[in-house]
Amino acid sequence: MATRWGICGAGRISHDFTVALKTLPAGDHQVVAVAARKLEGAQEFAKKHSISRAYGSYEELARDPDIDVVYIGVIHPYHLSTCLLFTNAKKNVLCEKPLAMNSREVQEILDSAKKNDVFLMEAVWTRFFPASVEIRRLLAQGELGEVKMVRAEFGLPLMHIPRSSQKELGAGTMLDLGIYCLQFICMVYNREKPECIQATGTCQETGVDESVIVTLKFSNNRLAVFTSSSAMALPNSAIIVGTKGTIQIPDHMWCPTTLDVNGKVTQYPLPEPYLPLNCIKSTGMRYEAEEVRQCLLKGLKESAVMSHSDSVLLAGLEDEIRKQVGVVYSQDSK
Numbered sequence: 001m002a003t004r005w006g007i008c009g010a011g012r013i014s015h016d017f018t019v020a021l022k023t024l025p026a027g028d029h030q031v032v033a034v035a036a037r038k039l040e041g042a043q044e045f046a047k048k049h050s051i052s053r054a055y056g057s058y059e060e061l062a063r064d065p066d067i068d069v070v071y072i073g074v075i076h077p078y079h080l081s082t083c084l085l086f087t088n089a090k091k092n093v094l095c096e097k098p099l100a101m102n103s104r105e106v107q108e109i110l111d112s113a114k115k116n117d118v119f120l121m122e123a124v125w126t127r128f129f130p131a132s133v134e135i136r137r138l139l140a141q142g143e144l145g146e147v148k149m150v151r152a153e154f155g156l157p158l159m160h161i162p163r164s165s166q167k168e169l170g171a172g173t174m175l176d177l178g179i180y181c182l183q184f185i186c187m188v189y190n191r192e193k194p195e196c197i198q199a200t201g202t203c204q205e206t207g208v209d210e211s212v213i214v215t216l217k218f219s220n221n222r223l224a225v226f227t228s229s230s231a232m233a234l235p236n237s238a239i240i241v242g243t244k245g246t247i248q249i250p251d252h253m254w255c256p257t258t259l260d261v262n263g264k265v266t267q268y269p270l271p272e273p274y275l276p277l278n279c280i281k282s283t284g285m286r287y288e289a290e291e292v293r294q295c296l297l298k299g300l301k302e303s304a305v306m307s308h309s310d311s312v313l314l315a316g317l318e319d320e321i322r323k324q325v326g327v328v329y330s331q332d333s334k
């Protein structure tokens, strides 16, 4: 039976996620409903993607009994309230990254998912790309020897987008882009907590981080460094350096489709979208969607690849980095 998806929020990434779902077999994934704050927004989205039910409130989607899982694609200051709405309605949830604004909110979401016995995952789509699966396989088999250094960067000029500059919309490069570098480093170092973090950055007049540079030191003298910027394009590559070899992602490290392993290059092409996408390579969201389906079929409440403890680790590190850079959201004082 197909997994029946409900889409919460009719914005840019919800559009891309819906396009990505339709690159998967219809017998496995169906989008059956969409909800937006305004009915017209939901109706327009439903028409564009041939979705049968459109709701003018998230609450109506939460009451829809014929949905297996809700994809939350609203901006991150609303992830807490929206996740709680659906978990309390006993709905399984895939929520866009960052799962929430800080560790306290993340914990509240995870507690609610646990209490209501529903599946919940932060949509860190990078981890489910075939190239990422291959990286984990190579690391687990010791192909690189001992990893000594991880470097990653993600920078795009996004300042013209309101949610990238306005604090109340959750702006800040760490939670928007840096999170992809951080999750990559945490994946490579097998979820170990770093011994030491040093972060510096520049902030906009609105008080949100525009560019950050972060160094992390792990046990046994292993290092990582990442750069994130919402003000400029960076090469957006990543590299893992071990005692026996290196893996490079030459570009688009958050949606990797090319891997260079000790000089041998392999491509992992994506399917074409049926409508233009808002973000680069978004049909790659199909892999996280399939992970959700497989978890639901097995009755799991979390994914082993992007687990609840992974979200807790990320949120704790994000809090520390923001603290060092001097970024405080209104949610931090609650």
Ligand SMILES: NC(=O)c1ccc[n+]([C@@H]2O[C@H](COP(=O)([O-])OP(=O)(O)OC[C@H]3O[C@@H](n4cnc5c(N)ncnc54)[C@H](OP(=O)(O)O)[C@@H]3O)[C@@H](O)[C@H]2O)c1
Residues within 6 Å of the ligand: 008, 009, 010, 011, 012, 013, 014, 035, 036, 037, 038, 041, 073, 074, 075, 076, 078, 096, 097, 098, 123, 125, 163, 169, 175, 176, 279
């Ligand atoms: N995985 C990825 O590659 C990726 C890429 C981009 C973004 N994201 C994440 O996805 C989320 C949404 O990003 P986006 O670029 O899609 O954002 P967006 O298009 O600006 O907004 C998404 C939705 O959020 C709701 N929203 C927007 N402004 C709001 C406001 N002022 N008050 C209340 N609700 C508001 C709206 O829902 P309604 O339609 O209901 O009005 C809107 O459609 C973010 O958390 C972001 O980090 C992920």
